[in-house]
Amino acid sequence: IQLTQSPSFLSASVGDRVTITCRASQGISSYLAWYQQKPGKAPKLLIYAASALQSGVPSRFSGSGSGTEFTLTISSLQPEDFATYYCQQVNSYPLTFGGGTKVEIK
């Protein structure tokens, strides 16, 4: 299953509402997770099961969608949110990640 993220690059300002889309090449129900990765660091889980917020993750992060189209929304971008974001499907093997969306400061 291929995951296509858009955009691949996003320039935004602190306080902006940001939306990242992940499209699956076939239906994956709600078996989708979102991760944040900062340079030189391991990925961090944000959202699982498409919309469940991982413990300890700020509520400005939210996920939605099912089937083939999913979104990650950051309601008000904070300085610490500038990073690369990846979606991942866990519906079937091989597990796959999207190509990533880099969020940079405008």
Added chain:
Amino acid sequence: EVQLVESGGGLVQPGGSLRLSCAASGFTFSDHYMDWVRQAPGKGLEWVGRIRNKGNSYTTEYAASVNGRFTISRDDSKNSLFLQMNSLKIEDTAVYYCARDSGAVKFDFWGQGTLVTVSS
């Protein structure tokens, strides 16, 4: 506190072998599936493979790119995960992460990664 610490990375020639380890602490290791994920320099994340727990017979799954060359194993008595990499190729150069798999729906904890460089 959950901790995952990878080790064993380094420089290896094409065709060579390397064994990575991941030491787990702070949780009941034997309960969880565990996964390996890699990231080539400047590239995105690539899932490498998974090993299930004892209750699921320690069965494994692999990405096509490593199937037949890489083997995932675990030692629950030592809270350790392993990745045996044989017939290494230049394109296997990457940071390798181990990750705790919870409920087969999320990778909720990751190690810091270990760099494997395949070069002559």
